[in-house]
Structures are given as C-alpha cells and as structure tokens.
Amino acid sequence: MRNNSLTKTPIPVQDPKVRNQNFDEVALGYTRDQAIEEAKRCLHCKHKPCVKGCPVNVPIPEFIQAIIDEDFEQAYEIITAENSLPAICGRVCPQENQCEGKCVRAIKGESVGIGRLERFVADEHMKNVKIENAKKEASKKGKVAVVGSGPAGLSCASELAKMGYEVTIFEVLHKTGGVLTYGIPEFRLPKDLVQKEIDLVKSLGVEIKTNVLVGQSITIDELMEEGYEAVFVGSGAGLPRFMNIEGENLNGVYSANEFLTRVNLMKAYEKDSPTPVKVGKNTVVVGGGNVAMDAARTAKRLGSENVYIVYRRGEEELPARAEEIEHAKEEGIIFKLLNNPTKIHGKDGMVTSVECIEMELGQPDESGRRRPIAKEGSEFEITADSIIIAIGQNPNPLIRQTTPGLDTHSWGGIIVEEETMETSKDDVYAGGDAVTGAATVILAMGAGKKAAKAIDNKLQNK
Amino acid sequence: MYKIVRKEVLNETVELMEVIAPFVARKCEPGQFIMLCVEPDGERIPLTIADFDRERETVTIIYQVVGYSTRKLSEKNVGDSIEEFVGPLGKAAPLPSAKKVLGIGGGVGIAPLYPQLRKLKENGADVDCILGGQNKDYIIMKDQMEAICANVHYASDDGSIGSKGFVTTPLEKLLDEGESYDLVIAIGPLPMMKAICHITKKHNIKTNVSLNPIMIDGTGMCGGCRVTVGNETKFACVDGPDFDGHLVDFDEAMLRQGMYKEEEHKCRLERK
Ligand SMILES: Cc1cc2nc3c(=O)[nH]c(=O)nc-3n(C[C@H](O)[C@H](O)[C@H](O)COP(=O)(O)OP(=O)(O)OC[C@H]3O[C@@H](n4cnc5c(N)ncnc54)[C@H](O)[C@@H]3O)c2cc1C
Ligand SMILES: Cc1cc2nc3c(=O)[nH]c(=O)nc-3n(C[C@H](O)[C@H](O)[C@H](O)COP(=O)(O)OP(=O)(O)OC[C@H]3O[C@@H](n4cnc5c(N)ncnc54)[C@H](O)[C@@H]3O)c2cc1C
Ligand code: SF4
Ligand code: SF4
Ligand code: FES
Numbered sequence: 001m002r003n004n005s006l007t008k009t010p011i012p013v014q015d016p017k018v019r020n021q022n023f024d025e026v027a028l029g030y031t032r033d034q035a036i037e038e039a040k041r042c043l044h045c046k047h048k049p050c051v052k053g054c055p056v057n058v059p060i061p062e063f064i065q066a067i068i069d070e071d072f073e074q075a076y077e078i079i080t081a082e083n084s085l086p087a088i089c090g091r092v093c094p095q096e097n098q099c100e101g102k103c104v105r106a107i108k109g110e111s112v113g114i115g116r117l118e119r120f121v122a123d124e125h126m127k128n129v130k131i132e133n134a135k136k137e138a139s140k141k142g143k144v145a146v147v148g149s150g151p152a153g154l155s156c157a158s159e160l161a162k163m164g165y166e167v168t169i170f171e172v173l174h175k176t177g178g179v180l181t182y183g184i185p186e187f188r189l190p191k192d193l194v195q196k197e198i199d200l201v202k203s204l205g206v207e208i209k210t211n212v213l214v215g216q217s218i219t220i221d222e223l224m225e226e227g228y229e230a231v232f233v234g235s236g237a238g239l240p241r242f243m244n245i246e247g248e249n250l251n252g253v254y255s256a257n258e259f260l261t262r263v264n265l266m267k268a269y270e271k272d273s274p275t276p277v278k279v280g281k282n283t284v285v286v287g288g289g290n291v292a293m294d295a296a297r298t299a300k301r302l303g304s305e306n307v308y309i310v311y312r313r314g315e316e317e318l319p320a321r322a323e324e325i326e327h328a329k330e331e332g333i334i335f336k337l338l339n340n341p342t343k344i345h346g347k348d349g350m351v352t353s354v355e356c357i358e359m360e361l362g363q364p365d366e367s368g369r370r371r372p373i374a375k376e377g378s379e380f381e382i383t384a385d386s387i388i389i390a391i392g393q394n395p396n397p398l399i400r401q402t403t404p405g406l407d408t409h410s411w412g413g414i415i416v417e418e419e420t421m422e423t424s425k426d427d428v429y430a431g432g433d434a435v436t437g438a439a440t441v442i443l444a445m446g447a448g449k450k451a452a453k454a455i456d457n458k459l460q461n462k
Numbered sequence: 463m464y465k466i467v468r469k470e471v472l473n474e475t476v477e478l479m480e481v482i483a484p485f486v487a488r489k490c491e492p493g494q495f496i497m498l499c500v501e502p503d504g505e506r507i508p509l510t511i512a513d514f515d516r517e518r519e520t521v522t523i524i525y526q527v528v529g530y531s532t533r534k535l536s537e538k539n540v541g542d543s544i545e546e547f548v549g550p551l552g553k554a555a556p557l558p559s560a561k562k563v564l565g566i567g568g569g570v571g572i573a574p575l576y577p578q579l580r581k582l583k584e585n586g587a588d589v590d591c592i593l594g595g596q597n598k599d600y601i602i603m604k605d606q607m608e609a610i611c612a613n614v615h616y617a618s619d620d621g622s623i624g625s626k627g628f629v630t631t632p633l634e635k636l637l638d639e640g641e642s643y644d645l646v647i648a649i650g651p652l653p654m655m656k657a658i659c660h661i662t663k664k665h666n667i668k669t670n671v672s673l674n675p676i677m678i679d680g681t682g683m684c685g686g687c688r689v690t691v692g693n694e695t696k697f698a699c700v701d702g703p704d705f706d707g708h709l710v711d712f713d714e715a716m717l718r719q720g721m722y723k724e725e726e727h728k729c730r731l732e733r734k
Binding site: 173217242244 | 485486488489499503505506545546547548549550551678679681682683684685686688690695700714717718720
C-alpha cells in the first residue's frame with residue numbers, strides 16, 4: 001500500500017501572519033496518521049542512497065519501516081543508535097543537501113520527508129518518556145573531559161558514557177546546548193525540547209559543570225593533571241565577524257550573536273526580562289545563512305516593521321536551509337539580494353541608515369561560488385534603526401592561546417587527523433565548529449561521535 | 463549556586479561580598495572580572511574581582527547599587543547564594559615593571575584599582591594614589607590604600623575630603639610640581655579616565671585604563687563589548703578590560719555605554 005504522491009505529506013504550520021507575532025514553533029509536526037502516510041512514500045531502496053547522505057548514517061529505511069509498523073519506540077531505538085539528538089536534527093538539518101538530497105524519490109517529485117519523520121519519532125518518544133536520574137555506576141573505563149556543551153560535545157559525551165566512561169562536560173555559559181540554546185530561536189527549536197535532549201544525555205551519567213571557562217578557569221593541561229585521560233574540545237565557532245566598514249560601532253549595530261543571545265539566552269523577548277533588546281521600525285540584517293534568517297525573523301517578531309536581508313550574492317547562493325528562506329519570505333522579510341553594505345550612517349551615536357552597493361556575479365572563486373563584484377556608482381541607502389551582522393563566525397581563540405602544543409589554522413580552526421579527530425596534542429581531540437568553522441549541527445555531532453570512538457580505541461590500547 | 467560568606471556595606475550605595483567560587487579563586491589575577499546572574503534567568507552583569515583567597519576558594523566583589531541587577535544582588539545576605547558566577551574573565555592587568563606608579567580611582571573604580579596597586583607594590587614599585595568621589599563617605603577602601611601607598615591624595619565634589627573637584631585637580635598639581643611617574647593606572651567613570659589621559663599624554667606618562675562597556679557573555683562571543691583602541695576594534699571582555707588609555711577612543715566608548723541608559727535606569731527601576 002505504497003503512497004505514490006509526488007509531494008511530501010504537508011506538515012501543519014502556524015499561519016505566517018500570526019506566527020511572525022509570536023515565538024511559538026512555526027512547524028507543528030506530523031500527527032501519527034500523517035507520519036505513517038509519509039512513511040509509506042519510502043521505496044526501501046536496497047542501496048540506501050539517503051543513508052549515505054546523512055553524516056551520521058541514520059538507518060533511514062529501517063526507522064521508516066518501524067513507523068509503518070506503528071512501532072514508534074522501535075523507530076526511536078533505530079535512530080538513536082546513530083544519532084543522539086533526533087528531535088533537534090529532524091528540525092534543523094539541511095536535509096535538502098543531506099539525506100533528502102540523495103533520496104531516490106527526489107528524482108521525480110519531492111524526496112521522502114525524512115527530517116519530518118525523524119522529528120515525529122523523537123517527539124513521540126519525548127511525549128512518553130520519563131527521564132530517569134543518572135544511574136551512576138562506578139566508572140569502569142576512565143575519565144574524559146569535554147569542553148563545550150554544544151552538539152559536538154554532547155554527542156561525544158553521550159557516546160563515551162554509553163561505552164562506560166566517566167565524562168564531565170565543562171561549559172562556560174550558565175545554560176547548556178551551545179548554539180542550540182543561545183543561537184537558534186525558540187520558534188524553530190523550542191528550548192524545553194533542547195533541554196530534554198540534554199537531560200537524556202545527563203541520564204547516561206554525564207556530568208555537566210556550567211560557568212567554567214576552559215583556558216581561564218582551568219586549562220587543558222590542568223584537566224590532564226587532574227586525572228582526565230583524554231579531552232575533547234567542542235568549543236564551537238563563537239567569535240563573530242564584522243565587516244570593518246565605517247560606522248560599525250554605532251549603537252544599534254549588533255552581531256547576530258549578540259542579538260540572538262539577548263533574545264534566546266536572556267529571554268529578552270519576554271516583556272519583563274531583565275535583559276533588554278532594542279529594535280526599531282527598520283532592521284537590516286546582513287548575510288544569507290541560517291543565522292541571518294533567524295535574526296531577521298526574530299527582529300520581525302520583536303515588532304520591527306520592515307526587516308531586510310541584505311546579501312551580496314543571489315538567491316541560488318543563499319546558504320540557509322531552503323525551509324528557512326521560504327518561511328522568512330512568508331513572514332514578510334524583504335530580500336535585498338546582490339547588494340552589499342559599504343558604510344553605516346548615524347546621528348548622536350545611533351544608526352540612521354546603511355549605504356549599500358549593488359553587486360553582480362563574476363567568475364567562480366576558490367569556494368566554487370560565483371564571486372560578487374560591486375557595480376560602480378550604484379550606491380543607495382536603506383533607512384535603519386538596527387543593523388544585525390550575520391556574516392559568519394570564527395573559532396574563539398582562547399583555547400588555542402592557552403593550550404601549548406595545540407596546532408591551529410591561521411583562521412583559528414583546530415587542526416585534527418580526519419579519521420580520529422586527534423589534535424597535534426597528545427590525548428586531546430576536537431570536533432564541530434571549533435575544527436570546521438561555522439557548519440552544521442549534524443556535522444558537529446558526527447565529529448563528536450567519531451572522536452568518542454577514537455578516544456575509546458586509544459584508551460583501551462594504552 | 464555560589465554561597466555568600468561575607469557582606470559589608472561600604473557606604474550608602476557600595477557594598478562588598480565574598481563568595482565561594484573555587485574555579486575563579488584558584489586562577490584569578492588582578493584586573494580580571496567575573497560575570498554573575500543573581501537569579502535564574504537573570505541578567506548577566508560583569509564585576510571586577512576586588513580580591514581573592516586561593517585557600518578559602520573565595521572571591522570578593524565590590525559593587526555599586528545602580529540598577530535592577532545590582533539591587534537584586536544587594537538584597538542577598540550571608541548564607542544566601544548567587545545563581546551563576548563565572549570567571550576569571552578577561553586578561554590579567556598588564557603590570558609592567560614600573561618604579562613609580564600613580565593609581566587614580568574614582569567611585570567604585572577604587573575597588574579594582576587596589577589589587578593592581580598591591581601587586582605592583584609587591585613587585586617592588588613605589589606606589590601613590592589619588593582617590594575621588596562625591597564626598598568623604600563615598601570614598602571606599604581608604605585604610606587599605608593608605609597601607610600600601612606612600613602618598614594618598616583625595617578629591618571630592620564637595621571638598622569634604624582633599625581638594626574640591628575632580629581627581630584631575632590633584633593630578634595636575636602633582637605633575638606641575640615636578641612629581642614624576644612612569645606609570646599611571648586610572649579606573650573610574652569614562653569621562654574621568656578620558657580627562658586623565660588627556661593630561662598624562664601631555665606629560666608622556668604611560669597610562670592604563672580599565673574599560674567597562676556593556677557585556678552580555680564576557681567570553682568573546684557577542685561583540686557587544688567592542689571598543690576602539692588604536693584604531694582597531696577590540697572586545698573588552700577578552701582583549702581587556704585594561705588598555706593603553708592613550709589609544710582608547712573614549713568618545714565612542716561613552717556613546718556605546720549610553721545605549722541602554724534610558725531603559726535601564728528609568729523603566730527598570732520603576733518596574734520593581
Ligand atoms: C543562529 C544560528 C542558526 C543555525 N542554524 C542551523 C541550522 O538550522 N541547521 C544546522 O545544522 N546548523 C545551524 N547552525 C550551525 C550549528 O548550530 C553549529 O554548526 C553547531 O551548533 C556547532 O556545534 P558545536 O558543538 O561545534 O559548537 P557550539 O554549538 O557553538 O557549542 C560550543 C559550546 O562550547 C562552549 N565553549 C566555548 N568555548 C569554551 C571554553 N573555553 N570553555 C568552556 N566552554 C566553552 C560555548 O559556550 C558553547 O556552548 C546555526 C548556527 C547559528 C548561530
Ligand atoms: C569589566 C567590567 C567590570 C566592572 N566592575 C564593576 C565593579 O567592580 N563594581 C561595580 O559596581 N560595577 C562594575 N562594573 C559595572 C557593572 O557591571 C554595572 O554597574 C552593572 O552591570 C549594572 O547593572 P544593573 O542591572 O544594576 O544596572 P542597570 O540598571 O542595568 O544599568 C545601569 C548602568 O550600568 C551599565 N550596565 C548595565 N548593564 C551592563 C552590563 N551588562 N555590562 C556593563 N555595564 C552595564 C550601563 O551603563 C547602565 O546604564 C563593571 C563593568 C564591566 C564591564
Ligand atoms: S540526522 Fe539529519 S541528515 Fe541524518 S537522517 Fe536525520 S535529518 Fe537526515
Ligand atoms: S532513498 Fe528515499 S525512498 Fe530510498 S530508502 Fe531512502 S528515504 Fe526511502
Ligand atoms: S561581552 Fe560578548 S564579546 Fe565581550
């Protein structure tokens with residue numbers, strides 16, 4: 001009884017005109033019937049191209065079969081054998097470039113909604129599960145320290161805990177989850193869901209110490225002296241880039257990190273939050289990735305009337321997830337593509353407008369994308385009260401500066417052996433954005449998992 | 463949770479707290495700071511480490527009650543706990559080997575000045591200082607400063623202690639009288655530090671200042687604390703908070719600090 005529909009079973013979403021006024025989740029998720037209907041679109045291909053597209057090799061046709069069999073717990077087991085944060089990945093993976101991009105059904109029509117199904121399975125499990133307290137057994141295999149509680153750190157820690165290691169995560173912020181908590185907004189990734197996934201990791205016996213800045217509160221060498229036999233660095237790419245143009249330090253110019261942190265971590269969107277955030281009538285967001293979409297949609301929700309995305313390349317080149325671009329457009333975000341800011345104007349220290357120049361695309365550059373070139377004399381101004389800069393992040397230099405023997409690239413990324421994620425320093429491993437620069441949740445998780453295996457190998461053969 | 467083991471009221475608006483915070487106490491150095499949230503989901507505010515005790519694993523903070531979060535903090539007493547407390551953040555103050563140092567502290571700026579001067583003294587420098595405030599009751603830590611400084615000069619707005627006016631008055635007088643220093647450390651409100659730098663630049667005396675822009679995370683992640691130093695953008699929380707005062711763009715720093723003034727002072731105090 002296959003479902004031969006060429007398009008995905010639609011997922012219920014909040015009306016754009018309603019949702020751009022609230023912080024509730026945009027996509028509401030499949031019901032059981034909808035999930036089963038969508039699951040029946042899978043062809044159960046023998047060569048499983050979809051699995052090859054998934055950085056952590058989730059056994060996709062198998063878990064989809066379990067959905068058809070209405071054994072949702074079984075589906076959950078199958079997914080979590082490979083992916084410890086399915087409720088999150090189902091929501092934020094760029095599926096169109098990964099699992100779904102390789103799906104046979106996408107050749108003619110739309111792919112199977114793998115992400116939506118994964119999300120459904122995880123949500124179903126979360127609804128029913130009671131999270132037990134850490135069943136802390138005496139550690140059998142040794143102590144490992146993990147720096148950072150983002151997806152890389154969490155997945156490395158949970159894999160190691162499952163293998164029987166005593167794992168401690170050190171996190172500098174007062175909340176855990178890394179970008180999942182301070183970066184990606186509530187309307188795309190509800191925070192209590194992130195917290196639940198983290199509670200599940202904790203229930204494996206992982207200890208999380210917040211408010212510890214590794215490198216300052218304690219160094220990696222000192223962790224080793226304290227008896228940690230290996231250290232995994234998953235410190236992410238938190239250092240915001242700026243454009244280095246005139247007027248960038250005016251009030252009203254934020255990095256996306258500052259803007260999103262104020263809103264997500266400090267709950268500035270709640271009326272009586274002690275941490276304020278200011279948006280005016282006109283907001284200009286610079287950049288075209290997920291971060292830019294999140295900042296723009298957040299500004300809209302905070303009451304900014306005209307929110308612009310200014311991006312120097314074209315629609316094709318927008319690096320954000322397809323779904324986010326679509327949602328942003330539906331919510332009334334104005335896209336100013338092929339434009340680049342050149343100067344920010346202000347009065348009495350406050351932003352008043354941003355000067356932009358039109359761009360056209362030239363030959364492909366090293367990254368394979370066509371290089372934007374400014375069109376002489378095409379400058380124009382956009383009136384703005386806030387400008388949010390979302391043009392990328394680099395790894396924070398702190399770990400590199402305080403860890404002798406740890407080699408990094410000139411741009412700050414930690415250098416690792418690709419197979420083991422081992423760094424130039426003995427028994428120190430790294431993965432996620434700290435190694436690759438800003439990338440994706442699932443790649444960070446894949447790296448954490450790979451490192452866990454390598455750490456186990458190394459410590460067992462010592 | 464971080465337990466408060468000592469609390470003292472230094473004057474009408476300034477209080478001191480000693481807090482158990484092992485990770486901070488073990489490693490911190492003069493010039494570094496912490497960030498705390500008084501309550502769950504509270505605001506993260508930065509405060510300089512005024513003192514520390516490595517054995518008891520405690521850190522001392524001295525804060526002026528100016529708004530919502532510092533008011534919340536001041537409602538806490540010995541035995542209570544602070545929700546979040548992270549550090550040490552920022553770089554240790556650059557304390558070059560100087561022979562003769564003048565410390566200038568204004569208001570609560572005296573608190574972070576003290577451990578720096580003490581350290582320089584331990585390193586063998588001769589130390590003088592100028593302390594300023596609204597009136598004699600507003601000048602904190604007089605005894606501690608008198609204990610480590612050869613000469614302590616005062617300035618107060620009403621003349622109730624030392625010379626009447628700003629700390630720049632005794633500073634100019636000292637320099638005009640031919641007193642020489644190879645390092646000045648100035649910590650206080652931005653206009654004070656700006657005025658001091660203006661004077662010391664003329665006399666060619668190296669001057670370190672401690673900047674206190676608005677901070678969110680304190681780890682280099684948000685860029686909200688950016689300041690221009692020597693025409694370059696720096697993040698005060700990781701590159702500072704201490705900088706060469708002669709290179710700081712004070713006018714920009716003052717504009718940036720004013721960003722949330724209205725909200726914070728008016729609505730938020732009223733809300734309580
Ligand atoms: C706004 C935004 C939207 C995004 N949207 C998507 C999306 O839709 N899909 C997707 O796949 N990816 C998305 N990404 C990218 C994705 O979130 C990251 O690639 C991923 O989180 C990287 O994981 P990580 O574990 O390497 O680092 P992070 O998530 O950055 O976590 C690092 C953690 O380490 C902590 N830390 C850093 N230094 C130290 C230290 N010295 N000591 C202790 N702790 C430290 C940090 O506080 C942080 O909690 C988005 C990113 C942002 C910012
Ligand atoms: C590195 C650093 C060290 C500091 N050390 C001390 C200290 O030792 N003692 C002391 O009394 N004060 C210190 N401050 C200032 C202190 O952080 C602010 O007074 C405090 O944040 C005010 O919070 P509030 O909620 O009580 O006041 P609010 O009502 O929020 O604000 C009052 C004023 O304080 C400033 N301010 C507000 N939030 C912040 C913030 N997150 N970061 C910086 N400034 C802010 C603003 O100029 C604001 O107008 C320091 C600041 C920095 C950046
Ligand atoms: S983890 Fe991401 S890439 Fe892998 S199957 Fe799930 S949604 Fe697809
Ligand atoms: S490629 Fe698509 S149709 Fe084939 S097994 Fe994977 S999900 Fe099913
Ligand atoms: S406070 Fe966020 S970068 Fe300095």
